[in-house]
Amino acid sequence: MRDGSSFPFDRWLGVVLLVIGAGLFYDTFFFRTFDWDPVGMAFWPRVLLATMGVVAIWHIVKGRVGAEVAERFTPRAFVVFGGGVAYVFLLDTLGFFILTPVALFGYSLWLRPVSMRAIVSGGFVAVFGTGLVYAIFEYGMDVILPRGILG
């Protein structure tokens, strides 16, 4: 993904978008159609996908289309994203009151070197953050947060 490589990131992204675009274009053939509708609901996505395809091909051909250099991806950032995805999948089962303090504690520790002080302050963030959000949304706005195994 480095900018000076023989396969620059604009070209990579062009290939990815072309593949995804082709899949989505194929899907538009399964949209419902009506005789009275002159263009149909597949028309607009096809225009967009065709446009994206043309620009993606141009990116593949040109290789590099801007002056800026790509910045390096860091695994630490993807771990945060992974934690978010895990939260989404576990929320319904474990519920807000079990999962949120755990997630906040883990995220707080992830942002600083592990030490006894970090663990104590992480515990504070977990309890305070969960309580604050609960107070604002469940008390203040009558939002029922997922209870999970707590019923």
Added chain:
Amino acid sequence: MSIDPSIILAALANVLQPWNIVFLVLGVIGGLLVGIVPGLGPTLAVALLIPVTYAMPPEVGLSLLIAVYVGGMSGGFVTAVLIRIPGTPASMATLLDGFPMAQKGQAGAAIGNAIVANFIGTIISAICLVTFAPLLAAFALKFSFAEYTAVCLFAMTAVAAITGSSASRGFITAVIGMLAACVGLTPVDGLPRFDFGFSDMEGGLGLLPALIGLFAVSQMMKDSERQTGSTPRPVSAMSSILPSFRDMTGNAFNYLRSGLIGTWVGVMPAMGGGPAALIAYAQARNASKTPERFGHGAVEGVIASETANNATIGGGLIIALTLGIPGDPTSAVLLGGLMIHGLQPGPQLFLNNPEVLYGIYFSLFFSSFIMMLVLFLSVRALVKVIYIPRFWLQPILIAMCVVGVYSLNNRIFDIGVMFAFGLLGYVLERLHYPLPPMVLGIVLGPLLEANFRKMLAAEGSLLPLVESPIALTFVVLSVASLVWAARLRRKSLPEISEKSG
């Protein structure tokens, strides 16, 4: 479009309700705090608060959002002056002279002048909003499907023009945004598409989860790349923060020019406070008798930058309220706030809900007064927020994002959408693909599709786009902006080739 004084007075009375004033003060303080913390900004603050305003009457909720917007846009200069890190990108130009002033021991003067400049910039743009928005809305009432299609096309091509040397990157992100808006029920037929058999997908991806993901989650992913380091300390203590009478009177024309530049740039889709501040800064330098002082602590530079970036608020609201086209990501989120309260931005808003509009006008004026008072009285206390460790602040902010997004529809799916857009935003930003065009695509995509398809259904051809004088004007402007983008790109090509060897 007639003006009914009784509605204006009712809106004023509503804004002056004690609870509303409390919300305005809290909103401004909250916005300032978020604006001061580098990496956060008004877009995140407004997006986070939209779910909170859901239970409020529209006038009160929107007043709160406007207050947060004004506070968030205003707070960014504090860290730009004191520690050379702009709290928001809109204050990038402020550090060019604000930080050198602080190095010379004039941090108080820089901050005082920036506060007044923020106030005057907001007021100039608010006057423009009150004056021009009804005129533009009255004009927009003549719009039919063809005119709306042409306006949306123009807004989209403006994206290609302002993304400069990499116009196609902006174009691609705009198309991705429009494609994301295609998921779910179509605006014309009311039938699902791209749902892949998942019932949750039929409801669409949602504007707010997408925006919070793009701007908040991606920022938190970026911030988590390194473990906490030490926060830079201010280079000098703040002396008196009251600006001198000489600085203020000597910059009267600078205020006016920068305010008008900021308002105009705010009207242009997808530009926002950063470019406005840089353009106003460059104009102030050109107009100065001592341009060599710029970059070394010229107060005119601070004034130009801060007046212009706050003036984009009113400019952005002009086009957002009258045509439903966001001037910047924060305006896009505000439009989402309007829609959540069942209000449709556009000329009909001026006819059907004038009380909400007048409420927005008054909130903008009052918020700017409150912002100035709060900053003069408590900037020394507010600045301490930059010392709150990230490992306290960010987990709480992300919890607010998660539950805020969930509370919109009580759907866990929306949280997943938020994280997915967070990943997308993080990857695209790392590759220097701009995000504002994607926001524009998400907001304008359904509008463009609906009007384009209705035009085709009604007229059976594309001819109305060139037969209507208004539509033709916007089509010509669209072509012109594309040509401009192509010229910019051609100019920058030698530079790219040189860099890549």
